[in-house]
Amino acid sequence: MAVPILVFSVDKTRGSLLLKIIENGGFKAKLFDNSHELEYAVRRRRPSIIVFDTKHYQSREFKIITSLHSRFHDAEIILFADPAEIPSFTSAGIKKDCCFSDPINPDDVTLKIREIHFIKNKAFLRIKTYFVFLAGLFAGTRDNPYIMFMKKIIMAAAVASAIAAGIAGGFIFYNMSDLPKVQMLESYVPFESSFLYTSDGVELAEFYLERRKFVSFYKIPKHVKDAFIAVEDAHFYEHHGIDFFRTSAAFINNIRAGNAVQGGSTITQQLAKMLFLTPEKSISRKIKEAAISMQIESRYKKDEILAFYLNQAYFGARSYGIEAAAQTYFGKKTEDLSVAEAAMLAALPKAPSVYSPFKDPKKAFTRRNLALKSMLDRGFIDTEVYAASIRKPVPEYIYRRKYAAPYFVEYIRNIMEQKFGDRLYTAGFKIYTTLDLNLQRKAERAVTNGAAALARAGMPGVEAALIAVDLNTGAIRAMAGGTNYHKSQFNRATQAMRQTGSVFKPIVYLTAFKNGYSPDDTIDDMAVSYLSKDGSEKWTPHNYTNKFYGRVTLRTALSRSLNAATVALANSIGMDKVIATARSIGVTSNIYPHLPSAIGVSEMTLIELTYAYTTFANGKRFEPMGYEKITDRYNIHVEDNAPKGVQAIDPANVSKMRDVLSAVVTEGTSIAAKSLNRPVFGKTGTTDSYKDAWFIGFDDNLTVGVWVGRDENRPIGEGMSGSHAALPIWINFMKEE
Template sequence: MIVSRKKKLYFLGLLAGIFLISLFLFFWSAPDIGAGFNYAVVVRSSDGDDLAEFYKERRFFVPHQTIPLSVKQAFLAAEDQRFYSHHGFDLRGILRAFRKNIAANAVVEGGSTITQQLAKMIIKNPERTFSRKFREMIIASQLEWKYSKDEILGAYLNLAYFGERVYGIEAAAKTYFNKSVTDLNISETAMLAGLLKAPSSYSPLKNPALARERMKTVLDEMLALHFISYDEYNKALAGPLPEKATFQRKYNAPYFIDFLKLQLSAKYGEDLYQQGFQVLSTIDASMQSLAERVVRDGVRQIELRTKPGVQAALVAIDITTGDIKAMVGGTDYATSQFNRATMALRQPGSAFKPFVYAAAFRKGMSYNDSILDERISIQETDTGRWWSPRNSEEKYFGEVPLKTAFAHSLNSATVRLAQKIGFDSVRDMARQCGITTKLTTHPSIALGSFEVTLFELTASYSVIATGRKMVPRAYTVLKDKNGKVVESPVSSYKEVLSADIVDKMRVLLRATIESGIAGRARAVNRIVYGKTGTTNDYSDAWFVGFDDRLALGVWVGRDDHTSLGIEETGSEAALPIWTEFMKHVKY
């Protein structure tokens, strides 16, 4: 008898335990109030200024602790005055709505609390049915169990739709009043709170009379609840309504932002938007502004000499960190979003020659060693045809030092040097420095006959400048919407060139400026280094070089690969843009 009773008590205790555990799991299984929603990604320049935003939904996360009390009170007055008293759903409101719905034989009023409205956002089902309403109440109960009232109210204000394709209180404040939520006054707050009932109907941009009437209703409730004084009430009533959407999306450094977006999307997928990342980029705002100006002005000058349709690109990379400091992918982003800095494959011409000479130095040669500069013909191994490169203006100088051959960009001497050390050595040197596009060992490799991007060529010159190969870096800190650091990429490098080779290459790249074809660069009031590049028919013009801080590359050409114009060489078309940047850049 006693044993049977103990078994019964044990069984009942077990059932009670299972029930309590199930109840706990039920309530604790409430959905994450922030999951599944998209936020704007905010990108800042290296000095912390806002650079750009991009998004799928215009929503900026604001921690509930930073939302002003007056803002919270306005929404409580408008949407759920008993929010801090109920436990997810308000029986009074439900009964009132039930009576109206029965009388109308349809769902005409929801009687939803703020918690239920948040549940509805999470469900993402706009249907007004009793089954959906019941599910909404279940989720609301779970939310109330798992989260604090302040967390629920904060999530609601961050997720709510305010019309004009605007989501969340911060984006609404920016769109309607061109300010942050922390700067809203009572009148503005009441107007925004009034929007939620019907964002289109009560829009001040579409129906100002209805918007003002709704704003007054909210202010009346705030006064009745003693949230505001009579003086504040009267002042708020006279507050002006917005007449237009004032918030314009920032999208500075647009080609770089597109490049960064592709990089982040490849790494984080949909988390990029759902985490609402805050990105501290490597872009220097003043350098970016200078880069855009010199490209624009330089192209204008070229078109005055030739004809319209000229494009240009510029990339600046910090040679000590690999940070991308400026990027311009074209003359007008609004007209063409194609990024010619990172996506356009063009022949580099003589701008590739540094890899030939660096490979020769690795073989033990010096810039004082001689090479023959005479006509040369090389039989192609695959076709049997003869390939015969020519010097500019068909001038040849016989035996010349490597320094002279490089400074005057002598094609025949450079090809003969590449043949002497092996075309495979040239290919290997280019790859080690960072050229990733397909390279062959055809003799024309010495003259840059294949295609590269300006971005990879500029990054490769940073290797020549320091001997160290680094992966170019677009951002230094990545935080989620809550401010938690997700990633902080650290610069790392690999030694590719010896200090001896770097020193010899600097002698050559300086000789091009001091005594060669890039004399215009002497206008820069410090020591700079670089090399021109020009392709057949003047279809591509390059200048790539560096000082002790930056590697800078400039390309000029036409998208259809037609000629820029007679004598529009690297020295004439690209170098002036490069020089203007280097003259005016501030460190």
């Protein structure tokens, strides 16, 4: 026995008993009944085990025990003591499981000695130990030297396994407890872009958070599906959510490589992660992922799962789903993708930014060709197709469609955002606008050409805006908010608050007609000074020509745009009535309640004045109308926006307005419009120092408003009145109608 065991007890009987117990366990030990002999013995040979019985030991300080413990760290001290004394020994470093109390339990003593021997003597390394153990088991020997210890080891292992299994089970159960319900997939609604269409169904724009357009499984070509299966999950149609072989192989490869070089997730697992889980890397997430994957597999067909995946995966460049990706990378629909293009897209979801052809074409090319090789290896394509495909270049830039009518699109987007909030970008609405694409193009051309003409005439940097409204429905048919949307997104048709000049004057005349005047009634056009309300200021309106024309008809006063006569008229009927008239025909901007407002010093937008003129045209007031209907992603109507005209001017006064506005064209400031050779009506406007030039008019179909000016509110140029700067644009647009 290589482990020296010393037994100490001053009680002869107990000492002998302990000695016998130890000897009976197959060990040799020596008994001491006085501490001097014990000291002598430990000095001669380092002890491995000291069995110390404190019974009847006179010195209750037990310094010998602490001394032995501190000197022989390797030695185990097995102690017999009163239960009350044991804490003091354990606090001094004696192991708690080596402290025993009366009565002496021979089994405990033997077991403890064997345990220590088993470890100290490295008995566990000897095959003999296990043979003895097995022999004892077969023979049914109860006092086999190792059997008790091995039982303890086995019990401990069993308990540890049970605890580990319990913890693992608990952990899995805990993770399962908040598992999302896979049934949610049945009501799966991915983020989908909303689309804007013209009145005749041409796609105008796409609003999205994640650029995604859902594509049905049957519309995805086989070679596209094959590409993804080859790259992401070769055994997709064979496994039940988890590919254990692939997971194990990935695990081993990752260990060899020292980091995660290979993913072991199946397409189903990736779908589970995308739909229900966060991207964190944790055991908890992996367990949930596996559980959800199996649930998905048990509930859905493989083709359904693949369709979910292809519509959900992220391909980079804000493109979600295969349809959006096909559009972004190739400007195509999924159904039109070639094999090489499908392989390129299949190569992306693993790391969209790393393999993006726009960032690193070489890496993307290599990765794409690897995907093609996988397709070839799995028999999805033949060598001919492979050879042809690997030579195809990868895309070089993001395919962006340039949408027409950007100002109008933005105008509608603002309205829709107020209506739907963020759902506009995720809910997949289809918004059918009132825009007429032909008219829009004409509008944009007219505006651009108009500004260009001014630039050629030495007035660069002049902006212009045009809005065309269907006067029978109030629908916006064209809108050009500026000359170049990409240069400036400020929409001068809807957002610019400008002084209106003479285009406001018809409202004064309408007020007069409503108050019993007729176009043939006369008013004085003469120099009259008006005092401000407090009498501190005096204002004398002058005409554009700096002449006064004496007694003139209302028709003449308007057609010549006489300021003095118009102010006199406004003065006679009262500005409050003028303002009330303006409100009744849809003007919403603030109007100063002073006479200068009669000749257009208050600021308004082009759109509100154009709608006001629409009311002049047929007596009905319309709210601006940019869309006709909205449907959801399933083409179910969300909103029908029917024209809602309100009679605001009685027909007699409409006739009077048409009379006077016609005169503007036939005999007044807008005579150039006669070149259109059809009855048109309208009014020019010019503000001080030629800062703003307006023309708003209508024919039988459209009310068209044009504004010309500079964003910084400087003069356009000398003599650039409404008839010189704005009317030509208006005429150009109307010509082309």
